[in-house]
Amino acid sequence: MNEVIGLLKKHTSIRKFTEQPVSDEQLHAIVSSAQSASTSSNVQAYSIIRVTDQGMKQQLSVLSANYSYIVECPLFLVWCADMYRLREAYGKHEQDEPVYIGTTENLIVATVDASLAAQNAAVAAESMGLGIVYIGGIRNHIAEVSKLLKLPQYVYPVFGMCIGYPDQQSAPRPRLPIDAVLHENTYDPDRMMQPVEDYDRTMKEYMTLRTGGKRTSTWTEDMANKLKTPARLHMKSFLEKQGFGRD
Amino acid sequence: MNEVIGLLKKHTSIRKFTEQPVSDEQLHAIVSSAQSASTSSNVQAYSIIRVTDQGMKQQLSVLSANYSYIVECPLFLVWCADMYRLREAYGKHEQDEPVYIGTTENLIVATVDASLAAQNAAVAAESMGLGIVYIGGIRNHIAEVSKLLKLPQYVYPVFGMCIGYPDQQSAPRPRLPIDAVLHENTYDPDRMMQPVEDYDRTMKEYMTLRTGGKRTSTWTEDMANKLKTPARLHMKSFLEKQGFGRD
Numbered sequence: 001m002n003e004v005i006g007l008l009k010k011h012t013s014i015r016k017f018t019e020q021p022v023s024d025e026q027l028h029a030i031v032s033s034a035q036s037a038s039t040s041s042n043v044q045a046y047s048i049i050r051v052t053d054q055g056m057k058q059q060l061s062v063l064s065a066n067y068s069y070i071v072e073c074p075l076f077l078v079w080c081a082d083m084y085r086l087r088e089a090y091g092k093h094e095q096d097e098p099v100y101i102g103t104t105e106n107l108i109v110a111t112v113d114a115s116l117a118a119q120n121a122a123v124a125a126e127s128m129g130l131g132i133v134y135i136g137g138i139r140n141h142i143a144e145v146s147k148l149l150k151l152p153q154y155v156y157p158v159f160g161m162c163i164g165y166p167d168q169q170s171a172p173r174p175r176l177p178i179d180a181v182l183h184e185n186t187y188d189p190d191r192m193m194q195p196v197e198d199y200d201r202t203m204k205e206y207m208t209l210r211t212g213g214k215r216t217s218t219w220t221e222d223m224a225n226k227l228k229t230p231a232r233l234h235m236k237s238f239l240e241k242q243g244f245g246r247d
Numbered sequence: 248m249n250e251v252i253g254l255l256k257k258h259t260s261i262r263k264f265t266e267q268p269v270s271d272e273q274l275h276a277i278v279s280s281a282q283s284a285s286t287s288s289n290v291q292a293y294s295i296i297r298v299t300d301q302g303m304k305q306q307l308s309v310l311s312a313n314y315s316y317i318v319e320c321p322l323f324l325v326w327c328a329d330m331y332r333l334r335e336a337y338g339k340h341e342q343d344e345p346v347y348i349g350t351t352e353n354l355i356v357a358t359v360d361a362s363l364a365a366q367n368a369a370v371a372a373e374s375m376g377l378g379i380v381y382i383g384g385i386r387n388h389i390a391e392v393s394k395l396l397k398l399p400q401y402v403y404p405v406f407g408m409c410i411g412y413p414d415q416q417s418a419p420r421p422r423l424p425i426d427a428v429l430h431e432n433t434y435d436p437d438r439m440m441q442p443v444e445d446y447d448r449t450m451k452e453y454m455t456l457r458t459g460g461k462r463t464s465t466w467t468e469d470m471a472n473k474l475k476t477p478a479r480l481h482m483k484s485f486l487e488k489q490g491f492g493r494d
Contacts, residue, residue, distance in 0.1 A: 084436070092467045100476060100478060118363070182294075184299055187398050220337075223337065224340040
């Protein structure tokens with residue numbers, strides 16, 4: 001195992017940060033690393049909003065789930081899937097409205113582009129001793145968040161990211177056994193479930209230990225609960241309003 | 248700039264590979280790195296299909312865009328967004344059909360999870376001297392690809408990835424200037440376009456040089472053409488058939 005793989009494997013989400021700021025040089029290294037990720041046909045269909053205004057961070061925290069770390073982290077980035085820049089590129093050459101924009105394919109491309117870039121940013125940050133946590137919670141009130149950030153048509157916020165020097169330590173959380181996620185040639189649903197049951201035991205022990213017995217649920221119990229609970233059912237209509245999701 | 252950031256910044260897509268195989272140990276390091284990426288509430292909503300069957304690689308190549316490197320690369324992975332495993336987890340505890348599965352929010356979560364994992368895999372591979380290229384082309388005939396891989400409901404192939412030892416060298420392609428992708432506090436459409444024009448000049452020079460004058464188009468011209476061209480308009484109906492895309 002080389003050092004890079006060692007770095008990737010020791011990742012844990014950090015939700016408590018020291019007051020030490022992230023320098024402009026570090027920000028540039030992070031964004032530049034993000035930009036080096038693969039992008040579909042060089043479309044680079046994402047934008048990053050760096051939120052420096054403390055009042056805005058406060059509002060984003062309230063709109064997310066009252067995570068204090070959004071306010072406290074020295075660097076908060078919102079990663080947006082962005083087809084608006086392409087719309088503007090089109091407008092430089094054509095007078096009419098583009099026909100093939102906002103397709104479901106566009107939505108996938110822009111979401112993937114934003115995610116690949118963000119993960120490179122996460123790795124770059126961690127390589128400098130910084131810690132990060134992704135904030136899917138910014139989709140809780142995605143319309144209000146988008147209004148606050150003044151996102152135009154064809155742009156949507158995929159997730160936030162808190163970055164800063166860690167003020168906590170934790171060991172990586174166990175993941176599913178490799179045989180539960182890696183298939184050969186075809187998807188094999190039967191072969192997958194035994195490792196999932198092994199993982200249930202691993203996670204039950206891990207959670208019991210970590211929460212001092214307060215949480216003892218297994219992974220499949222947690223996942224079953226997830227599928228019983230309504231979550232962000234506004235996403236489809238919001239994305240349609242932003243111009244995404246046609247054929 | 249540290250070594251990790253140096254590695255990220257020198258990324259280029261590799262489409263020509265030597266015959267040297269990727270070892271099982273390397274495969275495990277790649278998948279294990281992928282699994283260490285952040286995942287929304289630990290759902291780990293992705294699966295990886297390693298295609299080892301040469302006949303299947305041939306078929307996937309034909310279905311993608313006849314990329315010979317899908318057949319030639321020593322390791323070909325298909326990254327799938329996967330809510331089926333959660334459906335099975337639910338089935339371990341409940342008799343009925345889950346209510347909140349296949350939502351647009353699920354689609355975003357699973358697409359992001361697959362992408363973050365894949366980008367960690369890409370970084371891990373490159374850290375071992377391997378090269379990679381993402382294959383969005385597997386969405387060209389996504390229904391046929393899904394049938395070939397026997398993907399169940401609630402699973403869709405997001406992209407493929409060729410991995411192997413590089414048999415070509417190329418310099419990283421210039422990306423948009425940082426001011427075209429990074430905004431402060433709010434999305435600023437006006438501030439963005441000057442750097443885009445600078446990039447047009449950069450890319451025109453780069454493409455002219457790289458193709459010996461065969462391609463001299465600017466980035467905005469390429470993007471305008473993209474929005475004039477129908478691309479994978481089957482995605483919406485395909486995803487709906489796979490169970491994705493309700494509210």
